[in-house]
Amino acid sequence: MEKELWKGNEAIAEAAIRAGCDCFFGYPITPQSEVPEYMSAHLPKAGGVFVQSESEVAAINMVYGAAGAGMRAMTSSSSPGVSLKQEGISYMAGAELPCVIVNCMRGGPGLGTIQPGQGDYFQATRGGGNGDYRTLVLAPSNVQETVDFVQEAFDIADQYRNPVMIVCDGLIGQMMEPIEWHPVPKRNLPPKDWATTGRKNRDHNNIINSLYMDPEECDRHNDHLAEKYAEMEKNEVRWSTTQCDDAEVIITAYGTPARIALTAIESLRAEGLKVGLFRPITLWPFPEAALRELAKADHVKAFVDVEMSSTGQMIDDVRMALEGRKPLHYLGHAGGVMPTVEEMVDAAKTALKEVK
Incomplete structure (x- = not known):
């Protein structure tokens, strides 16, 4: 199989398209701006939808809506932009919505610098939003791993009905390396019979929500989420x-x-x-x-x-x-x-x- 020379951020976008990404919602920020730029030119050609949102907050909530309708949805950003998405990520974890989030990390805190960094580890692994939730976090060390992980992340997200995050420092996003486009193992995924696609062939409403007014019900929901996270710990650990x-x-x-x-x-x-x-x-x-x-x-x-x-x-x-x-x-x-x-x-x- 021949290798091709790709820039990291553009390879991320192409990998997502090849994985069947239906919708991308994002906003430009250095050093990941080439991801939405590439998506804007190529995702519509593949039958997908690209929207440059008015803000990072808007982008993650658009991802929420598309994921709730059963679409393969994705967003990308860099450190302070991902900070703005944290509320939406918490909502999606609570509502059990699958999506892929790419963070090309830069130095911080605050606006920091546009140079590469790894200061978002706590944010990614501890859940940067409110409540008890987890996102599965993959950390590639080269462009080949990045494209492989992005493609696999969509299946992982669908399997567990949970956001999956790819964290790569800005250098990986900006460097060029030879890669192979090889088949990524596919998972046997359950149908998205929970999605808000109308009531055809069923007699009940599908409600996508993360709000539980009854504390006992919210407690049971958190227990259910904890069981799911335990399955991730059992099946998905890599090193x-x-x-x-x-x-x-x-x-x-x-x-x-x-x-x-x-x-x-x-x-x-x-x-x-x-x-x-x-x-x-x-x-x-x-x-x-x-x-x-x-x-x-x-x-x-x-x-x-x-x-x-x-x-x-x-x-x-x-x-x-x-x-x-x-x-x-x-x-x-x-x-x-x-x-x-x-x-x-x-x-x-x-x-x-x-x-x-």
């Missing part, structure tokens, strides 16, 4: 490891920092230092059990968490998985500054020195 079988120091990282870590590990191995990489692919559900097993290994002496955020966010999940079994160090920058190979090499050497 990858690189040279962890004998590693004394393990770097934890996702997205672009994970790519940089591969070069740092190569350099360290050339010096005879045993360093590996643990990369979460689902940020939620977080691969806690897999990381915990690594922490139990006798050959592992320490961990170094690397992120593009000032004091670390994923590090909280790493710390909980380690349960204090091994020392944990942190290396990170914010505002679009990326950790370098040299910094990772030094951090791994420091971590190893402290335990010997």
Whole structure:
């Protein structure tokens, strides 16, 4: 199969079209503006609907309406834009509506910078809106993974009737890489007999809602959602490891920092230092059990968490998985500054020195 050179954001949009995206609602914001730009030109040709909304708030509520009618709906934005969508995302999780949300993360807080960042980890994995809810979060580290995950995300969303989020830092959205358009495994999905498509062939109304005035009923609904999230934790956890079988120091990282870590590990191995990489692919559900097993290994002496955020966010999940079994160090920058190979090499050497 021949490879094609694609820019990340444009590949995201093309992947969604190939996955059967019916409707896209969005608003331009750097560094993801090429996603709606591409959609505006190509989604209508594929029979879909593109709307540039008047705001991010409007966009997510349009997604709510289209998803409620059974459409495959999508939106994309970048960090502060996704913040504006949080109320709608909470509503959709509460109403059990499937959709795909892409966040090409930039530095923050506030307007921050247009450079790449990873400061939205808490927002994505903890549910940035109100109430008890979860979104399944996929974190690619290259353009190939991004297009694969976007295509698969629509099926995941439909299977669980839940929003699915793809988080890629702005560098992945802006870079160009060769990719293959290969078939993505399809899931056996249930019919959307809950959708608001009229009363033909049924004798009842389908009501899409997240409001429960009776507290007991709302409690039961939250229990139902919790059972669904437990199924996601059981079935959807993903991660990858690189040279962890004998590693004394393990770097934890996702997205672009994970790519940089591969070069740092190569350099360290050339010096005879045993360093590996643990990369979460689902940020939620977080691969806690897999990381915990690594922490139990006798050959592992320490961990170094690397992120593009000032004091670390994923590090909280790493710390909980380690349960204090091994020392944990942190290396990170914010505002679009990326950790370098040299910094990772030094951090791994420091971590190893402290335990010997």
